[in-house]
Amino acid sequence: MLATRSELIKKIRLGEDSFLELKEVRFAGDKIRGPSQNDLADELAAFANSSGGVLLLGVEDRSREVIGIELDRLDAVEALLRQACEDAIRPSLAPVIERMTLPDASGVEQPVIRVEVLHSLFVHQSPGGYMQRVGSSKRPIPPEQLARLFQQRSQSRLVRFDETPVARAMLADLDEALWRRFAPARSADAPEILLGKLAMAAHDDQAGVWRPTVAGLLMGSHVAQRFLPGAFxxxxxxxxxxxxxxxxxxxxxxxxxxxxxxxxxxxxxxxxxxxxxxxxxxxxxxxxxxxxxxxxxxxxxxxxxxxxxxxxxxxxxxxxxxxxxxxxxxxxxxxxxxxxxxxxxxxxxxxxxxxxxxxxxxxxxxxxxxxxxxxxxxxxxxxxxxxxxxxxxxxxxxxxxxxxxxxxxxxxxxxxxxxxx
CATH class of the missing domain: 3.30.565.60 (Heat Shock Protein 90)
Incomplete structure (x- = not known):
């Protein structure tokens, strides 16, 4: 989602919507003055409770200008993001946090931080309550809609978590020597079908591709920690x-x-x-x-x-x-x-x-x-x-x-x- 520079640049020109949030990072001395941890948590949880989205730090939302973040302060901003995800959101989130550069109005490359949040199997609570993304803003989820959302997500989790496809992972991330040990010696099935029967892969209907499941990465990869950071x-x-x-x-x-x-x-x-x-x-x-x-x-x-x-x-x-x-x-x-x-x-x-x-x-x-x-x-x-x-x-x-x-x-x-x- 908005993974390339060109996609982001085009999207920034159009402004915020249901899938993009822009925020300038402000400092007071060595401390981050804004956005706050709670504000970040609300934005990220709202994306997770909706259809997912991208938070871009280092871009002013009204002028849509790339301001950037000073290089020696990127670590502090990333630490604040991690704290927001782990301490201020329940259940916690593990978004993709990426450092990259984008050109400002003069064409000078400026450091920014891109945070991608996927649609979640869970309903997440943040300091502002249960939030959702509506257009370019976050709003509290109405009680009757929240009840339906809890019901829908609990039903989706009837498929066990270890059998769910892992976003961003591809079948190429599996080591064939590892997953083949579970397969029958003679099988005419294509690899993705065989992996599906083993519950080591599942079809991602939204993306239209086969992806490794949680179980597939845990048993069929040497680098599961790239996608499941706590799997060690x-x-x-x-x-x-x-x-x-x-x-x-x-x-x-x-x-x-x-x-x-x-x-x-x-x-x-x-x-x-x-x-x-x-x-x-x-x-x-x-x-x-x-x-x-x-x-x-x-x-x-x-x-x-x-x-x-x-x-x-x-x-x-x-x-x-x-x-x-x-x-x-x-x-x-x-x-x-x-x-x-x-x-x-x-x-x-x-x-x-x-x-x-x-x-x-x-x-x-x-x-x-x-x-x-x-x-x-x-x-x-x-x-x-x-x-x-x-x-x-x-x-x-x-x-x-x-x-x-x-x-x-x-x-x-x-x-x-x-x-x-």
């Missing part, structure tokens, strides 16, 4: 039992952003824990030695698998976080529990948020000999994962792991380590 595991091993304030002595022993296809992320996350956990060695009176690991790796494997398979990928920018301390492992998975599940009911019930994703993971062999003794494939459809986490960890450490729900937006699992004495 942030792993940190700390020195001690607490996170120290910034500026104090070094406390991070190891840090890794674990990327790639989800099955690879799971194995690499287990390797991170194995590398950084402690192992005690005991000598038997009759001779011989026994190693006692701090964590049961089968429990860690099940916990990481559940975290990446069942998280809410619609939460823009949210990532799985793995934190390893001297006495425990913490794992944070974005999203509230599906349906009516509670942390207490996890050992007794099953509810898959991402059916296409879990189906693909159930067909991935475990590429780790020490973990493959338990079963052959990553995912288990029997729903035994939580029980394994609880029982094996308690048997090793003498303390049962704990599930907690943080702010109805993140599931936290604490696995206590064995005493290394």
């Amino acid at each position: 595991i942030q792993a940190v091993a700390y020195q001690g039992t607490n996170v120290l304030p910034a500026g104090e002595a070094m406390y991070q022993r190891d840090v890794q952003d674990i990327t790639g296809p989800l099955d690879r992320q799971i194995i690499d996350a287990c390797a991170f824990v194995r590398k950084n956990m402690r192992v005690a060695a005991y000598k038997h009176a009759q001779g011989g030695r026994e190693d006692l690991p701090q964590f049961d790796m089968l429990a860690v494997f099940e916990a990481v698998t559940n975290a990446v398979a069942h998280r809410d990928y619609s939460m823009a920018g949210a990532k799985v976080r793995l934190r390893l301390f001297d006495d425990r492992l913490e794992l944070y998975s974005p999203g509230m529990l599906p349906n009516t599940m509670t942390p207490e009911s996890l050992p007794f019930r099953q509810a898959a948020r991402n059916e296409a994703l879990t189906s693909l993971l159930a067909r991935c062999p475990i590429d780790d000999d020490t973990l493959a003794v338990h079963r052959q494939h990553i995912m288990d459809k029997r729903g035994e994962g939580v029980s394994i986490i609880l029982e094996t960890s308690e048997r090793l450490a003498g303390r049962c792991p704990e599930y907690r729900l943080n702010d109805d937006s993140e599931l936290m699992l604490v696995i206590y380590g064995a005493r290394m004495e």
